Amino acid sequence: MPVPDIDARTLSIVNDLKGLEGPLLPILHEIQAEFGYVPEDCLPIIARELNLSRAEVHGVVTFYHDYRRHPAGRHVLKLCRAEACQSMGSDRLAEKVKALLGIDFHETTGDGAVTLEPVYCLGLCSTAPAAMLDGEVHGRLDDDAIADLVAEARR
Amino acid sequence: MTVTIFVPRDAAALAVGADKVAAAIEKEIAARGVDARIVRNGSRGMLWLEPLVEVRADHGRIAYGPVRPSDVASLFDAGFLEGGAHPLCHGQTHDIPFYASQTRLTFSRCGVTDPLSLDDYRQYRGLTGLEKAISMAPAEIVKEVTDSGLRGRGGAGFPTGIKWKTVMDAAGPQKYIVCNADEGDSATFADRMIMEGDPFVLIEGMAIAGIATGATKGYVYIRSEYPHAIAVMDEAVRIARQEKILGASVLGSAYAFDMEVRSGAGAYVCGEETSLLNSLEGRRGIVRAKPPLPALQGFLGRPTVVNNVMSLASVPVILDRGAGFYRDFGMGRSRGTIPIQIAGNVKHGGLYEVAFGLTLGEIVEKIGGGTASGRPVKAVQVGGPLGAYFPVSMFDTPFDYEAFAARDGLIGHAGITVFDDTVDMLKQARFAMEFCAIESCGKCTPCRIGSTRGVETADKIARGIEPEKNKVLLADLCNTMKFGSLCALGGFTPYPVMSAMTHFPEDFSPAPVVEAAE
Ligand SMILES: Cc1cc2nc3c(=O)[nH]c(=O)nc-3n(C[C@H](O)[C@H](O)[C@H](O)COP(=O)(O)O)c2cc1C
Ligand code: SF4
Ligand code: FES
Numbered sequence: 001m002p003v004p005d006i007d008a009r010t011l012s013i014v015n016d017l018k019g020l021e022g023p024l025l026p027i028l029h030e031i032q033a034e035f036g037y038v039p040e041d042c043l044p045i046i047a048r049e050l051n052l053s054r055a056e057v058h059g060v061v062t063f064y065h066d067y068r069r070h071p072a073g074r075h076v077l078k079l080c081r082a083e084a085c086q087s088m089g090s091d092r093l094a095e096k097v098k099a100l101l102g103i104d105f106h107e108t109t110g111d112g113a114v115t116l117e118p119v120y121c122l123g124l125c126s127t128a129p130a131a132m133l134d135g136e137v138h139g140r141l142d143d144d145a146i147a148d149l150v151a152e153a154r155r
Numbered sequence: 156m157t158v159t160i161f162v163p164r165d166a167a168a169l170a171v172g173a174d175k176v177a178a179a180i181e182k183e184i185a186a187r188g189v190d191a192r193i194v195r196n197g198s199r200g201m202l203w204l205e206p207l208v209e210v211r212a213d214h215g216r217i218a219y220g221p222v223r224p225s226d227v228a229s230l231f232d233a234g235f236l237e238g239g240a241h242p243l244c245h246g247q248t249h250d251i252p253f254y255a256s257q258t259r260l261t262f263s264r265c266g267v268t269d270p271l272s273l274d275d276y277r278q279y280r281g282l283t284g285l286e287k288a289i290s291m292a293p294a295e296i297v298k299e300v301t302d303s304g305l306r307g308r309g310g311a312g313f314p315t316g317i318k319w320k321t322v323m324d325a326a327g328p329q330k331y332i333v334c335n336a337d338e339g340d341s342a343t344f345a346d347r348m349i350m351e352g353d354p355f356v357l358i359e360g361m362a363i364a365g366i367a368t369g370a371t372k373g374y375v376y377i378r379s380e381y382p383h384a385i386a387v388m389d390e391a392v393r394i395a396r397q398e399k400i401l402g403a404s405v406l407g408s409a410y411a412f413d414m415e416v417r418s419g420a421g422a423y424v425c426g427e428e429t430s431l432l433n434s435l436e437g438r439r440g441i442v443r444a445k446p447p448l449p450a451l452q453g454f455l456g457r458p459t460v461v462n463n464v465m466s467l468a469s470v471p472v473i474l475d476r477g478a479g480f481y482r483d484f485g486m487g488r489s490r491g492t493i494p495i496q497i498a499g500n501v502k503h504g505g506l507y508e509v510a511f512g513l514t515l516g517e518i519v520e521k522i523g524g525g526t527a528s529g530r531p532v533k534a535v536q537v538g539g540p541l542g543a544y545f546p547v548s549m550f551d552t553p554f555d556y557e558a559f560a561a562r563d564g565l566i567g568h569a570g571i572t573v574f575d576d577t578v579d580m581l582k583q584a585r586f587a588m589e590f591c592a593i594e595s596c597g598k599c600t601p602c603r604i605g606s607t608r609g610v611e612t613a614d615k616i617a618r619g620i621e622p623e624k625n626k627v628l629l630a631d632l633c634n635t636m637k638f639g640s641l642c643a644l645g646g647f648t649p650y651p652v653m654s655a656m657t658h659f660p661e662d663f664s665p666a667p668v669v670e671a672a673e
Contacts, residue, residue, distance in 0.1 A: 021436075022417075024437025025434065025437055029379075029418055050437075056438075060437065063395050063422065064419075064420035064422050065420070065422060066379050066419075066420040067420060067615065082341035083540060084498040084499040084572045087499035087572055087574045087578065088499065118382060120339065120590065120594075121343075121380065122170075122380050122381075123166060123338065123381060124167050125342045125344060126496070126501075126505050127171050127202055127504070128498065130170060131302075133518075137166050137170040137171030139171045140170075
């Protein structure tokens with residue numbers, strides 16, 4: 001895979017978005033969409049262009065659960081861990097997924113295929129338990145459906 | 156005549172296979188050469204029937220659900236294009252008891268129309284509220300909203316009209332309308348559903364808010380967990396701008412109002428209004444002390460209305476039908492209708508909009524149909540992760556802000572989660588503390604440290620380590636958090652914890668397993 005030119009792309013993203021009121025989150029979202037994570041090298045450029053200290057930008061990146069500091073697996077599986085899903089057995093499903101993947105939450109499988117993340121509600125609480133695989137939503141999960149989902153992610 | 160088939164595009168419908176069903180129907184239409192088209196509507200809110208496919212026949216719409224792709228051929232064979240009988244058929248959608256017994260004001264169009272069709276929107280009284288607002292003086296609009304009795308639907312229940320008046324009266328070169336679409340509470344999805352199913356009503360409500368308060372710019376801050384809502388809102392804003400509903404001259408009037416959609420970044424606390432404003436400004440989502448109120452010094456330090464999606468989406472119907480019409484629904488100081496979100500272990504989960512005043516038991520047993528598992532109900536959490544757990548013995552509590560407060564609970568965003576008798580309430584109490592620890596913004600000690608101590612203490616109780624002493628400690632921690640926290644994340648986490656301890660004491664006295672085995 002070609003190494004993307006982080007500096008140039010970052011500068012171009014910042015320039016596109018810095019006219020917004022409160023541009024930092026949109027910029028970080030765009031950077032993560034571009035690179036799959038927020039590379040450390042972006043931070044000084046963003047800081048310089050937005051006239052912020054590097055510590056401020058770092059503070060924002062680390063505050064939010066969405067921003068990754070390292071690349072994720074090829075697929076990201078988010079399992080809902082909130083109450084409505086709990087009431088429909090999501091804790092047990094989570095144990096099953098962890099066993100199938102051999103990893104815990106916040107980890108990536110050794111082959112780089114899947115990153116497993118907890119999420120606290122996807123707004124699918126009446127069709128619980130719910131999960132999201134690469135932005136696609138899945139509800140009413142049972143043992144079979146979650147096994148299929150894991151198999152799909154493993155590919 | 157072309158037959159119209161409706162297949163929802165609502166995220167919950169997609170989560171249970173609506174896209175695959177739509178594809179199967181598409182294929183069948185082509186294979187059979189019939190004259191039919193598919194409209195991707197929002198959800199009617201009967202989520203246990205999703206994917207709920209409707210066919211518009213000569214008279215009304217006939218409902219079929221839940222439809223799996225493998226059912227589609229048999230539906231065609233049964234003549235569903237003419238509303239034919241089939242095991243999945245529920246007759247006229249309007250007559251399904253769950254639907255027929257509602258009072259749909261805010262959700263009147265959701266599931267009925269094509270969300271992105273302005274023609275549909277107009278045909279169902281869309282924009283009449285905004286047209287009226289344009290012909291009124293700002294103070295008259297604010298009075299109308301005040302007189303309607305509308306209270307903020309985001310949780311705190313603060314009167315919307317009074318908030319608007321503060322912003323209207325505030326001086327400033329620029330004012331803002333910020334729509335709080337962070338909807339992080341478990342068991343809430345009304346905001347998501349309206350944004351996906353009827354986005355123009357939110358745009359209309361925000362434009363009215365702008366005209367009333369003198370704000371010319373609006374933001375919708377949508378949580379990143381809602382990619383479908385973000386996409387629909389983006390598209391709806393684009394269409395509204397193109398059709399001159401938004402822009403320099405709203406519907407050809409002298410008022411300017413434009414808006415933008417922003418995405419959150421996965422932090423529950425950003426639903427708190429000052430934290431949301433910090434986030435929108437590009438800062439860490441840390442809660443600000445009040446005063447100053449956001450109404451006076453909000454986004455970028457300027458006068459700002461921060462309102463929940465439901466609050467803003469309820470405004471068009473108030474302007475359209477008048478304050479009195481809206482106020483006539485409800486009980487006590489809880490006026491109008493409330494979109495109740497019934498979720499969790501429940502047979503008929505979904506969105507149920509009704510005037511305030513139904514009892515919790517009616518909602519769970521009658522409308523929700525009891526548990527999905529068929530086991531007895533044990534507990535119902537009302538108001539999301541910061542809401543109290545109610546036992547069945549308190550099912551006579553009416554759905555009303557004050558009635559819930561009087562019983563140490565809260566309505567919050569009106570989400571309710573049903574649990575059957577397999578739930579372990581000590582585990583739920585522990586989770587409340589854990590959630591607070593994960594999501595704390597870190598500004599105050601009782602919340603930041605107290606929640607972690609709360610998890611440890613709950614674990615000790617579960618292991619039978621000095622349970623009596625640790626229960627006292629847990630209650631003491633709750634007390635400290637309740638009175639020492641700056642915002643409701645730390646301040647309300649005691650609700651689920653204390654209610655679990657108070658109403659389900661048996662779960663906090665684990666049998667000393669080791670001794671019993673000996
Ligand atoms: C931790 C926390 C989370 C909150 N989450 C939301 C939310 O997701 N949506 C919302 O509208 N209000 C939320 N609120 C309430 C807001 O602070 C604020 O009261 C509300 O947006 C005001 O709008 P309203 O008057 O229309 O209800 C939250 C409050 C707290 C303390
Ligand atoms: S209570 Fe918790 S979330 Fe709220 S301001 Fe304090 S630390 Fe932040
Ligand atoms: S609690 Fe899992 S989707 Fe809402």
